[in-house]
Amino acid sequence: MTSIAFPVPDSAILARRDAIIQGLAALVPAQCLITSEDERRAFETDALTAYRRMPLAVVLPTSTAEVAAVLAFCKREGVKVVPRGAGTSLAGGAIPQEDAIVLGTSKLNQVLAINYADRTARVQAGITNLAISQAVSPEGFFYAPDPSSQLACTIAGNIAMNSGGAHCLKYGVTTNNLIGVTMVLLDGTVVEIGGDALDSAGYDLLGLITGSEGQLGVFTEATVRILRQAEGARPVLFGFASNELAGECVKALIGAGIIPVALEFMDKPAITICEAFAHAGYPLDVEAMLIVEVEGSDEEIDEALARICAIADRFSPMTVKVSQSEAESAAIWKGRKSAFGAMGRIADYLCMDGTIPTGQLPLVLRRITEICDSHGLKVANIFHAGDGNLHPLVLYDINKPGELEKAEQAGAEILKLCVEVGGCLTGEHGVGIEKRDLMTEQYNPVDLAQQMRVRAVFDPAWLLNPAKVFPLDDRKPAAGWPETGAQSTRKTVAA
Amino acid sequence: MVTHRPANEQEAAAVIAAASGQRTPLGVTGGGTKAAAGRPVTHAATLSSKGLTGITLYEPAELVIAARAGTSLAEVERTLAANGQELSFEPPDLRPLLGTEGEPTVGGLSAANLSGPRRIMAGACRDSLIGVRAINGRGEIVKSGGRVMKNVTGLDLVKLLAGSWGTLAFLTEVTFKVLPQPERRATLVLHGLDDERAIAALSAALGSPFEVSGAAHLPAVDGRNARTLLRTEGFAFSVDYRLKSLQALLKPFGGGEVLDDVAGAALWRDVRDVAPFMRSGDAVWRISTAPSRGAGIAAALSRSLDCRLIYDWGGGLIWVSVPAEGDAGAAAIRAVVTTPGDHATLLRAPAAIRATVVVFHPIAAPLMRLSQDIKQAFDPEGIFEPGRMYDGV
Numbered sequence: 084m085t086s087i088a089f090p091v092p093d094s095a096i097l098a099r100r101d102a103i104i105q106g107l108a109a110l111v112p113a114q115c116l117i118t119s120e121d122e123r124r125a126f127e128t129d130a131l132t133a134y135r136r137m138p139l140a141v142v143l144p145t146s147t148a149e150v151a152a153v154l155a156f157c158k159r160e161g162v163k164v165v166p167r168g169a170g171t172s173l174a175g176g177a178i179p180q181e182d183a184i185v186l187g188t189s190k191l192n193q194v195l196a197i198n199y200a201d202r203t204a205r206v207q208a209g210i211t212n213l214a215i216s217q218a219v220s221p222e223g224f225f226y227a228p229d230p231s232s233q234l235a236c237t238i239a240g241n242i243a244m245n246s247g248g249a250h251c252l253k254y255g256v257t258t259n260n261l262i263g264v265t266m267v268l269l270d271g272t273v274v275e276i277g278g279d280a281l282d283s284a285g286y287d288l289l290g291l292i293t294g295s296e297g298q299l300g301v302f303t304e305a306t307v308r309i310l311r312q313a314e315g316a317r318p319v320l321f322g323f324a325s326n327e328l329a330g331e332c333v334k335a336l337i338g339a340g341i342i343p344v345a346l347e348f349m350d351k352p353a354i355t356i357c358e359a360f361a362h363a364g365y366p367l368d369v370e371a372m373l374i375v376e377v378e379g380s381d382e383e384i385d386e387a388l389a390r391i392c393a394i395a396d397r398f399s400p401m402t403v404k405v406s407q408s409e410a411e412s413a414a415i416w417k418g419r420k421s422a423f424g425a426m427g428r429i430a431d432y433l434c435m436d437g438t439i440p441t442g443q444l445p446l447v448l449r450r451i452t453e454i455c456d457s458h459g460l461k462v463a464n465i466f467h468a469g470d471g472n473l474h475p476l477v478l479y480d481i482n483k484p485g486e487l488e489k490a491e492q493a494g495a496e497i498l499k500l501c502v503e504v505g506g507c508l509t510g511e512h513g514v515g516i517e518k519r520d521l522m523t524e525q526y527n528p529v530d531l532a533q534q535m536r537v538r539a540v541f542d543p544a545w546l547l548n549p550a551k552v553f554p555l556d557d558r559k560p561a562a563g564w565p566e567t568g569a570q571s572t573r574k575t576v577a578a
Numbered sequence: 579m580v581t582h583r584p585a586n587e588q589e590a591a592a593v594i595a596a597a598s599g600q601r602t603p604l605g606v607t608g609g610g611t612k613a614a615a616g617r618p619v620t621h622a623a624t625l626s627s628k629g630l631t632g633i634t635l636y637e638p639a640e641l642v643i644a645a646r647a648g649t650s651l652a653e654v655e656r657t658l659a660a661n662g663q664e665l666s667f668e669p670p671d672l673r674p675l676l677g678t679e680g681e682p683t684v685g686g687l688s689a690a691n692l693s694g695p696r697r698i699m700a701g702a703c704r705d706s707l708i709g710v711r712a713i714n715g716r717g718e719i720v721k722s723g724g725r726v727m728k729n730v731t732g733l734d735l736v737k738l739l740a741g742s743w744g745t746l747a748f749l750t751e752v753t754f755k756v757l758p759q760p761e762r763r764a765t766l767v768l769h770g771l772d773d774e775r776a777i778a779a780l781s782a783a784l785g786s787p788f789e790v791s792g793a794a795h796l797p798a799v800d801g802r803n804a805r806t807l808l809r810t811e812g813f814a815f816s817v818d819y820r821l822k823s824l825q826a827l828l829k830p831f832g833g834g835e836v837l838d839d840v841a842g843a844a845l846w847r848d849v850r851d852v853a854p855f856m857r858s859g860d861a862v863w864r865i866s867t868a869p870s871r872g873a874g875i876a877a878a879l880s881r882s883l884d885c886r887l888i889y890d891w892g893g894g895l896i897w898v899s900v901p902a903e904g905d906a907g908a909a910a911i912r913a914v915v916t917t918p919g920d921h922a923t924l925l926r927a928p929a930a931i932r933a934t935v936v937v938f939h940p941i942a943a944p945l946m947r948l949s950q951d952i953k954q955a956f957d958p959e960g961i962f963e964p965g966r967m968y969d970g971v
Contacts, residue, residue, distance in 0.1 A: 200781040201868040201894075224785075245730040256728060258737070259705045263919055272944045278919010280866040281697060281894055284939035285967065286746075286949050287704060290737020294730040314787045334639040340662060340758030379787075379816060380823075386815045438726040441640050471640070472728045510728035518731075525731055526721070533720045534733040536955035540948060552732060 086488055087516050089136060090550050092181040096139070096162060103162055104140050107184070110152040115190065117141035126167065126185045130232070131175035131517055133487055138165065138179035143187045147265060147273055147303040153186060154301060155271030163546050164269075166297035168209065168240025171232040173434050174515030176244060176296050180550055188239040191303055194218045203262065203279050204309050208239035208302040212246075215307065224309045227254035230511065231423065239302045245294030247511035252469035253344045253378075254310070256511065258293040263306030266292060266299075269542050279306050291537070296513050297548035299541040313378035316344060318415045319388050321395050322369030322402030326350060329371035330444040332398045333468045336375070337441075339394055341387070345376040346469035347419055350448060353463035353476070354418075360425030363418030366402040373468065374415055422465050423476075430461070430478035431487075433494050437501030438510035441471045447504060451475050454496045458489045472510035473501065499524050514552045522554055531557060580623040584630070587711070587719055587750045593625055594748060595717025598959045606744030606963055608648055608683030611673050612690055616743055616966040617937045618929045627685045630750055633657055635725060642725050644709065644753035647685025654684055658756055666757040667703045668694030674856040676926055685749040691741030694850035695792040695809070698784065698891050700757065704740035709753035712739055712746075715957025720747065727755045738952065744963045745971060746956040760811035764821055765792070765842030766834040768806040773797055774873040776806040777893035779831040781869055783808050784892050786827055788820040794849045795889040797876075807845060808834070849890055852897050860886075860899040861906035861927040867920040869893035875914055882910040902927055908935040915939070938967050946971075 096103070104118050117123055118140050128135035139162070144150045157164050163183035170177045179185050188209030196205040199222055204215055212233040215226040229248035230236055236246070242264065247256040254260070263277035276292065277283040292299050323329040329348060336343070349357065349365075349372045358365040365372060373395075377387040388405055395403065406412040418425075426432045439447050448464060455462040461478045475497055479490035498508050498518060502525045508518045522531060535553060542549075545558065582604075584590035597604050603621035607613060608628070627648035635644040638661045645654055651669060658664050670692050673679065688710070693702040700706075709723035722735035739746055768779055776795040783790045792809030808828075810820040825833045837845070848854065855862050867875055872893035879885055879898060885907065888897040900907035906927045915922045921939030924932060941949065946968065953960070953971045965971070 198868070198870065199785055200778075200870045202781075202785060203868070223787075245734070247728055251728065255701060255705065256730075258734070259701050268944070274942065274944050274948075275918050276945070278917065279868040280920055281891055282691075282702060282741075282866050282921075283919060284921035284923075285941045285945065285971075286952060287691070287737040287741055288945065288948065290704060290734055290740070291952075293737075294734050311785050311787050337641060337758075338639050340761065342757065380819060383813075383816050383819060387813065390813075438728045440637065440642070440725060442637060467728070470728045471726050505724070506726050507724050507729045507731045509731050510726070511730060513730050514732065522732060525724075529718045530720055530722065531732070533714060533718070533956070534722075534735065537733055537735065537738070537952060540951040540955055 086491055087134060087520070088555060089180055090555060096182040100139055103160060106156055106160065107140060107142055107153065110156060111142055111144055111149050115143045115145060115149070117143070126170065126187070127179060129170040129172040129175060129177040131173055131178065131515065134175055134178050134516065136178060136180050138183055138185045139181065141185040141187060143190045145190045147267065150186065150267045150301055150303050151271040151273055154267050154269055157184065158269045158271070158546060161544070161546070163549055165548050166243070166301050168237030168243070169211065169235045171236040171240065172244065172513065172515055173436070174509065174513045174517040176513050176515035176551060178516060186301060188237055188303065195304065198279070199224065201279060202309050203306055205304065205306045206238060208242070208305050209237050212236050212238060212241055219309050223312050225312050226307055226309055227260050228257050231420070238305050238307070242293055242302050242305060243295065243297045244513040245511070247472065249345045249347060249467060252346060252467070253342060258290060260308045261289060261293060261305060262308060264289060264292065264302050265304035267301045267303060269300065269547055277306070294513070296515065296552050298538055298552060299547065314380045315384060316376055316378045317384050317388065317406045317412050318345070318374050318376040319391060319406065320402065320404040320415050321373045321375070321400040322366040323371045323398060323400055324369065326371045326448045327445040328398045329373050332373060332395050333441060335394050335397065336391060337469070341391060343375045343469065344378045345374065346467070347374040348372070348466040348468040349419065350464040352461060353422060353465050356429060356463055357418035357422050357425045360428060361418040361421045363414050365418050369401050374419060419465070426463065426476050426478065431481045432476040432478045433490050435473065435475045435477065435494050435497050436509045436512040437498050437506055438470070438472045439501050439504050439506035441468065443504040447473070447500060450500055451497055454500070455493050458493045460490060460493055471506060495521060516551055519552055520554050522552070528557065581626055582623060583626045583628055586630070587713065590625065590630070590748060590750060591713050591717045591719055594713050594715065594961070597623065597961050598715055598717055601959045602961060603964050604961050606748055608686030609650065609680040611678045611680050611682045612676060612686055614676050614678060615690070615925055618933045619963055619966045625748060627683060627749065634751060635753070638663060641727070641756050642753060643756055644725060644751060645684050646751050647749040648683050650681040651684055651687055652681060659759070662759050663756045664759045665706060665754055666696060666700035667706050668696040668850055669703065670694050670850045672851065675852050675862065684752050688740055688749060688752045689742060689744050695794060695846055695890055698793060699789065699791045704737055706754045707736055707740050707752060708755050710736050710739055710749055711751040713748045713750060715747070715959055715961050719750070723753065725753050743966050745953060745967055746962065748962065762814045762817045762839070763809060763811040763843065764817045764839060765837040765845060766808045766821060766824055767837055768828060768832050768834040770803050771806050771831060772804070773876050773889070775831065776804065777869050777873050777889065779806055779828055780808070780892045782827060783824055786824065788823050792846055793892040795893065796854065797887055799886060807849065809842065809846060849888065852888065854888055855886070855897060855899040858899060859902055861902040861931065862925050863898040863900065863907065863911055863922050864925050865896040865898060865911070865915055865920070865922045867894055867896065867915065867917065871917060871920070872896055878914040879910065883907045902931060905935050906931045
């Protein structure tokens with residue numbers, strides 16, 4: 084019923100399921116190994132719930148050593164491994180396959196050390212994103228990347244997907260805030276990449292593994308930078324008569340040297356749906372809305388908001404609502420933050436994640452509406468306007484035969500549009516299975532072959548999260564592809 | 579020696595494919611201003627990016643600029659400045675330190691991943707670098723990343739190429755995210771602190787909400803008192819407020835004095851370019867650590883070496899100047915910089931010393947194996963700057 088292909092399960096592995104489970108049972112405590120069908124069901128999908136596959140078994144290790152033992156075993160036995168944080172991937176990055184085990188980090192959830200003088204925190208990688216901020220908030224610190232799922236999602240998953248959030252215009256995404264990782268390679272070797280300094284020796288392996296979607300290894304510990312919270316933060320809400328005017332306003336703000344901590348855009352359908360759900364006091368007579376937030380002391384915020392309002396005034400805003408209090412700030416954010424929940428109440432939806440050059444915004448919004456109209460579907464647009472990261476929510480009804488396929492088709496057309504105007508397929512959700520077959524839109528075979536050669540350094544046999552990111556049928560480019568892995572063709576390189 | 583100076587990507591690809599076919603090692607160069615860094619490498623021919631010039635994309639409202647790799651950094655910075663923008667990682671100019679002339683290029687800057695004092699707040703060169711085009715050792719044109727700042731589409735090869743010193747691929751075009759220049763920058767200086775107190779002051783300031791964009795310490799030398807520098811920048815009203823707040827916060831360290839903006843800017847340029855070590859003939863090391871270990875490392879070094887030091891990045895980046903004799907302090911420095919993840923690089927030394935000591939910090943065996951395989955994955959015949967970073971890489 085659904086259109087994304089999964090590889091045919093390896094029948095030899097399925098036939099050996101009992102022996103494989105027996106092997107795993109020898110490596111981890113009994114409560115860390117999940118084999119019953121009922122309990123495995125909780126792991127058969129992630130936040131891309133239209134797809135599900137029952138894994139062979141689920142292992143939830145309690146230490147780096149156990150992760151190493153499990154991976155070494157799986158490599159030896161040729162068993163595929165799908166790493167999993169909290170399973171909040173919207174791109175299907177953590178969806179298993181029948182001939183794979185799920186290796187989850189959820190039991191590795193402790194803060195190991197906090198160093199306020201160096202502004203770093205060392206954590207186990209299965210800790211939730213929000214738990215890090217909570218651990219350091221008594222001292223006034225926080226961990227900056229804040230994906231919407233931060234209550235549930237793990238740092239391991241954040242590293243794998245290079246997660247962002249609403250505040251990355253100012254603070255960057257995961258790759259800009261991560262300085263060290265303990266990673267287990269497929270053969271069970273434990274490596275320390277980076278440390279607690281701001282850079283590391285040799286090639287930037289930390290940069291490479293961030294956003295690698297579980298294909299290069301499994302993260303068990305991480306060192307992240309923590310930052311001191313601003314003294315305060317307050318947003319202003321603007322309503323405009325058109326998407327174009329809102330887009331021009333964003334351009335003018337950035338042109339004036341203003342980098343707010345958040346700059347969020349919502350179009351009319353998104354405003355209407357969120358307002359009906361959250362009663363945030365959003366204007367219902369406008370076509371587009373911007374939420375602009377700034378940080379600092381009260382006086383700094385007043386001054387910065389005054390400058391922002393003066394610039395916005397040039398674009399004839401129909402609504403200007405400057406937050407005067409914490410309660411008003413919370414109300415302004417309430418609608419935006421509940422957007423996904425609000426959508427979910429009225430329809431099923433696919434949340435897209437393309438990034439575009441911000442100058443293309445009015446054009447792209449027009450074309451998105453046309454694309455969805457042509458499929459008879461509705462769409463609501465929510466958008467990190469400062470960095471061009473779009474989240475069109477394509478609404479559909481799962482109970483109507485064929486609607487999901489239509490929504491997927493519309494989504495694919497939207498992502499192709501993002502690439503066509505100079506952007507990319509995914510800004511912060513990752514490729515997963517969802518965008519895997521669109522990779523050829525953004526990259527040519529040479530680009531993909533280079534990425535796959537690097538991937539092969541870590542996993543020549545395609546055992547780690549193998550059905551993700553790279554189109555299934557393009558995996559062995561003819562020229563120079565190692566037959567049995569990078570090692571076999573290694574030559575002595577002249578010194 | 580032959581120098582190839584291709585005028586476009588296709589010509590460069592042809593040169594590389596030919597070199598690959600004959601397994602001829604190639605030196606990779608832009609402006610040649612950092613040629614004296616790294617392990618000395620001999621090669622039959624040099625591949626220069628000087629023929630690949632020009633800004634290919636600049637959208638001020640989208641905070642993005644792209645240029646061919648041989649474009650001078652100066653041209654990019656001039657173009658940005660004309661629109662009130664800048665490269666936020668504050669690229670250093672190491673020509674005086676390295677005793678070189680010529681024009682640094684954006685390709686060379688990216689290949690060396692050089693970042694100045696603002697790295698602590700705005701990220702490193704590798705954080706601003708959002709897209710590259712490059713030619714791998716097979717002579718194939720490869721792109722990674724793009725022109726948008728949020729992009730997690732496929733493996734991030736951009737980061738791998740940043741700081742790879744030309745050993746993986748020949749960069750042909752680089753794309754940076756940029757930021758507006760602040761309305762004002764101001765500097766606070768604390769006088770007479772010893773290294774440990776100075777780093778404590780820097781940590782206090784960096785752990786405050788007052789958006790410190792520079793945190794350096796120049797220890798006492800030749801009768802001159804120690805100076806501890808803090809910079810904050812932004813809208814003028816914010817800078818005034820933050821300076822006052824920082825002075826109040828740093829009362830236990832003397833509160834500090836606000837420098838006039840011109841003098842402050844000159845001091846930060848000096849820190850960025852390691853100017854205090856420019857003129858001597860000494861060897862210069864770059865040590866990266868956590869700030870809380872900085873003073874300890876410095877004290878241990880001072881016990882075993884005749885050295886001078888400068889701290890940047892809140893105390894986490896230490897520049898060390900030692901006499902260019904023997905191993906230029908290599909054994910002593912390696913004995914002191916031992917915490918996993920910390921590293922020391924011999925940035926400046928006569929070629930004879932760089933040929934005999936380990937220039938880049940030794941990395942753990944499994945990481946070295948990965949690095950060798952990654953080198954192989956980009957450059958199977960090992961033609962790009964073989965051995966410039968590590969033997970076999």
